[in-house]
Amino acid sequence: MNKTVLITGSTSGIGLGIARQFAEAGYNIMFHGLETDGAEIANQIGEKYNVKVAFSNANLLQSEAIEGLVNETIKIFGELHVLVNNAGIQFVSPIEEFPNSKYENIIAINMNAVFYASKAVWKQMKKQKFGRIINVSSVHGIRASEFKSAYVTAKHGVIGMTKVLALEGAPFNITCNAICPGYVKTPLVEGQIKDQAKVHHMTEDEVVEKVMLKKQAVKQFVPLEAIADMAILLAKDSSTTITGSSFVLDGGWSAQ
Ligand code: NAD
Known part of the structure; x- marks a missing residue:
């Protein structure tokens, strides 16, 4: 029987890339997102x-x-084997002008939602004696950049939560890991390029070259396929001892 995966934010960007590969691997999929053409x-x-x-x-x-x-x-598919906590938003601003509402929304969507979703799947995964929770954090879960106080805080928080859930899940074959990409060309990043251009007084091309990919040794956006490949690996039956870890796909950013 096909396994079931729920991927938050899977009607755009990284989540959609992950969903395509899970579909190709034969998983049933609960798509989720705010895009109007999601269905x-x-x-x-x-x-x-x-x-x-x-x-x-x-x-x-x-x-x-x-x-x-x-x-x-769970009602539609009967089971739920894999949860990918992927949805996220970004806002870039110096702290003194950072709107409180933007800060609160980033913490809520990028971090708190990971807690609520993981908590909600726990009973079912425990019952199945199988669960794979995959959190899409970021290189900003292990490194900081200026003007991203909310995002960096939330993404670091997700890595901490990943470790705790790995410990709590261990007796039940529930694993929890994080994936930490560098820059991926998605609608979220396209928005950031525009915002950063304003903050740094640069053109959008200059932002990509001098700000975004500056910290990556490999001067390329991380391909969606690489992130999806990692998620597929973490979801496997044989990955039962891979837990509590953060997998960094950042073009060598954090190697420095
Ligand atoms: P995206 O903007 O393309 O997709 C985000 C998804 O989240 C969309 O489907 C959107 O509808 C959903 N979403 C946002 N707010 C929501 C809400 N309140 N309720 C329900 N759904 C909501 O972004 P992306 O670049 O694909 O980012 C996906 C994840 O990857 C995020 O967690 C992001 O922080 C992380 N990430 C992205 C990059 C990158 O360079 N793009 C790098 C590292 C990590």
Whole structure:
């Protein structure tokens, strides 16, 4: 029987890249995200790879909605083997001008939602004696950049939470790991290029060259496929002893 994966924020960017590869590997998928064409995206992938799909636009700012998303997934598919906590937002600003509401939303979506979703899947994964929780953190979970106080805080927090869940999950074959990408060309980053251009008084091309990829030894955006390959590996039955770790795909950024 096909396994089931719930991927938050899977109707755009990295989450969509991960979803495609899970579909190709035969997983049934609960798609999720705020994109208005989310259901269409889910159905297209379901048809292409002949897997069962569903779609939810639950708002990750609300803990009850996150619980509802998990319950709906279990109701539709009967089981839930893999949770990919991927959804995230970004906002870039010097701290003194950083709007409190933006800070609070980044902490809520990028960090607190990981807690609520993981908590909600726990009972089912325990019952199955199988669970794989994969958190999409960032190189900003282990390194800092100026003007990203909220994002760096949330992403560091996710790495701490990953370690705790790994310890608590160990007796039940529930693993928890984080993936920490460098820059990936997605709508989130395209927004950042614009914001950084304003902050640094640069053109968008200069931001890519001089700010974003400056810290990566490999001067390329990280391909979506590399992140999806890592997620597929972490989800495997044989990955039961891979837990509590952070896998850095950052073009050598943190090697320095
Ligand atoms: P994206 O903007 O392309 O996708 C984000 C997804 O999250 C979308 O589907 C969006 O609808 C969903 N989302 C946002 N707010 C939501 C909310 N309140 N409720 C429900 N869904 C919501 O971004 P991406 O670049 O694909 O980022 C995905 C993850 O990867 C994020 O956690 C991000 O921090 C992380 N990441 C991205 C990069 C990068 O360079 N793009 C690098 C490292 C880590």
